[in-house]
Amino acid sequence: MADKKKNPAVKMLVLDVLKPHKPNIVEFGKALSTANGIGNMDITVYTVDEKTESVKIIIEGDSLDFEVIKKSIEEFGAVIHSVDKICIGKTFCAYHLPEAIHKTI
Secondary structure (H helix, E strand, O other): OOOOOOOOOEEEEEEEEEEEOOOOHHHHHHHHOOOOOOOEEEEEEEEEOOOEEEEEEEEEOOOOOHHHHHHHHHOOOOEEEEEEEEEEOOOOOOOOOOOOOOOOO
C-alpha cells in the first residue's frame, strides 16, 4: 500500500481584499487574527473610495487554512480580489522577487 503524502503547510498568504470602511483595519485585523493558524498579520490600506477601501493583507502562520481565513474575511462583508503570493513548505520562505530592471537602449 502506498503512503499518502501529507498536504504541505501554507506558511504565508498575501491577499488583496476589498472591504467596507467599517470595521476599521484595527478591528478587522483583531477579529481576523482569531482565524485558524494565523501567527502574524500585516494590513495596509492602499486605496480608499466613498464606501470601501482596498487592503493588502500579509498573513503568516505555521499552517494557514485558506478556506477558514476566506470565510472570516467574508463575514465582514469583504471580498478577496486576488491571492498575490503564497508560501508553502516546511519552513518560512524568505525569498523576495527582485525589483524589475528596465533598460533604455
